[in-house]
Amino acid sequence: MRSNRVGLKLGLVIISVFLIVILFLGFAIDRMFTNFYSAEMRRETEEITSHFTVMANAADTTSEQTMMTFAEFSNVSIFNILESGSVTLHSGVHDSTDRTFIRASDLKKIFSGEKVSLLYEDPSGNRYFVSGQPITAGGVITSALYVMSSTEQMEQSLSGVRNLLILSGTGAFLLALGITWIIAQVLSRPLLQMQKATRKIARGELxxxxEIKSKDEIGSLADAINDLAIDLQHYRDTRQELFSNISHELRTPITYLEGYSKVVKDKLYETEEEKDRYLDIIYQEAVRLQHLVDDLFDMAKMEEGKISLVFERIDLSELVEQAVRKVELKAKDKSLRLTNSQSGKASLVHADGKRMEQIVLNLLENAIRYTEQGGIDVHLVYTSKRVTLIVEDTGIGIPEEELPYIFERFYRVEKSRSRQFGGTGLGLSIVKKLVEVQGGELQVSSKLGEGTRFEIQFVLLPDNGEGRT
Ligand SMILES: Nc1ncnc2c1ncn2[C@@H]1O[C@H](COP(=O)(O)OP(=O)(O)OP(=O)(O)O)[C@@H](O)[C@H]1O
Ligand SMILES: [Mg+2]
Known part of the structure; x- marks a missing residue:
């Protein structure tokens, strides 16, 4: 039953409230009917008594006879009592010897002109409404007339009403029990499903x-659990992919290092030049390994959000100029044109100088690496609020359908390019992250076989005269 706790609690509360309401309502209805019937009977008995006293006032024998008949007919017992206490007339079913209902104090009241009425239970348990009124003859009270009306019929009616109340109360209670049970099931079933699902997710069944489609809070909780599972699944998948990518990327240069150092060690070369070429490969691969490890380290730090930035006022023109100078040699080796220009009034940006240089160098290196003829044009455009750095090349370009993916870790356009150009696919993912953490925006457009254009935008610091023109 533990699994159905919420339903049980809810059911108990509803049923208790319902029970209390039903009991109070039943009691109130019962009281209402009892009071109504009693008042009605009292009024009737008093009315009959009044009739009798009027008849008795006529004080002839025929009226006595009529009274007896009338008493029988209206199913009441009557007693005519003198002030002395002796009964002069009696009729009806009530045992005439039982007169305990006639009290001296009541008689006194009647003989002084008042009316009395009371509820009386005889020794055998029958109950009566008793009404006593004075009979007058010639302005003098001659006797007291008591009329006793049995409450049996009224009690029968009342017990009928009570039976009906109990029956309908029980029916309503059973109905409520059923409905509560259904509601509890409806409410607790999705909760149980969610509990099971979260346990499964925790066990790794991502x-x-x-499948809860309701649009209420329960539905949105289920949606949140689904989203969590999707996120975890995505995280697990990308993490696995990342590890396999990392080990793959590490394995390649290590294989080269192993192979070529063995060749050199075992003196398997024929000329000194050949040996130098092998040593050069070993050196290149070591450098590549170094780069890869640096990139991985940067990436790990950025993933954890632990990258520490040192923000300062940066002159982007100067920074770009230095970066261009650094890659000049590489461009020259490939006989590529490399230009650097600027338009607008230069101003400062708020950024981390080292990271900014990393961004620019990455873009420049890519441009040189993926360009075989033509060249690279770097352009800085200053507007009043922003500065845009454009790195445009006339290289091999990127197919449009691959553009959305080039910022993903280890993503390379056509895997064969990597062997040819030697990249690992980490550069742009780092660039994107670095641009984001410094509040910039990054855009790329490219045409296969024609060239690629990267644009990054940063907000300028408010001009306070320190900027260069
Ligand atoms: N200027 C460009 N022209 C053509 N293709 C590009 C250019 N820049 C990037 N790419 C493509 O996008 C891919 C991802 O670039 P990214 O800089 O992330 O990796 P990489 O250059 O291969 O390796 P890394 O920069 O980590 O050494 C590259 O493999 C390349 O195919
Ligand atoms: Mg790159």
Whole structure:
């Protein structure tokens, strides 16, 4: 039953409230009917008594006879009592010897002109409404007339009403019990499903999804659990992919290092030049390994959000100029044109100088690496609020359908390019992250076989005269 706790609690509360309401309502209805019937009977008995006293006032024998008949007919007992206490007339079913209902104090009241009425239970348990009124003859009270009306019929009616109340109360209670049970089931079933699903997800079954379609809080909780599972699944998948990518990227240069150092060690070369070429490969691969490890380290830090930035006022023109100078030699080696220009009034940006240089160098290196003829044009455009750095090349370009992916870790356009150009696919993912953390925007457009254009935008610091023109 533990699994159905919420339903049970809810059911108990509803049923208790319902029970209390039903009991109070039943009691109130019962009281209402009892009071109504009693008042009605009292009024009737008093009315009959009044009739009798009027008849008795006529004080002839025929009226006595009529009274007896009338008493029988209206199913009441009557007693005519003198002030002395002796009964002069009696009729009806009530045992005439039982007169305990006639009290001296009541008689006194009647003989002084008042009316009395009371509820009386005889020794055998029958109950009566008793009404006593004075009979007058010639302005003098001659006797007291008591009329006793049995409450039996009224009690029968009342017990009928009570039976009906109990029956309908029980029916309503059973109905409420059923409805409560259904509601509890409806409410607790999705909760149980969610509990099971989250346990499964915790165990690593990340394909688990909930099929709860309701639009209420329960539905949105289920949606949140589904989203969590999707995120975890994505995280697990990308992490696995990342590890396999990392080990693959590390394995390649290590194989080269192993192979070529063995060749050199075992003196398997024929000329000194050949040996130098092998040593050069070993050196290149070591450098590449170094780069890869640096990139991985940067990436790990950025993933954890632990990258520490030193923000300062940066003159982007100067920074770009230095970066261009650094890659000049590489461009020259490939006989590529490399130009650097600027337009607008230069101003400062708020950024981390080292990271900014890393961004620019990455873009420049890519441009040189993926360009075989033509060249690279670097352009800085200053507007009043922003500065845009454009790095445009006339290289091999990137197919349009691959553009959305080039910022993903280890993503390379056509895997064969890597062997040819030697990249690992980490550069742009780092560039993107670095641009984001410094509040910039990054855009790329490219045409296969014609060239690629990267644009990054940063907000300028408010001009306070320190900027260069
Ligand atoms: N200027 C460009 N022209 C053509 N293709 C490009 C250019 N820049 C990037 N690419 C493509 O996008 C891919 C991802 O670039 P990214 O800089 O992330 O990796 P990489 O240059 O291969 O390796 P890394 O920069 O980590 O050494 C590259 O492999 C390349 O195919
Ligand atoms: Mg690159």
């Amino acid at each position: 394909e688990t999804r909930l």
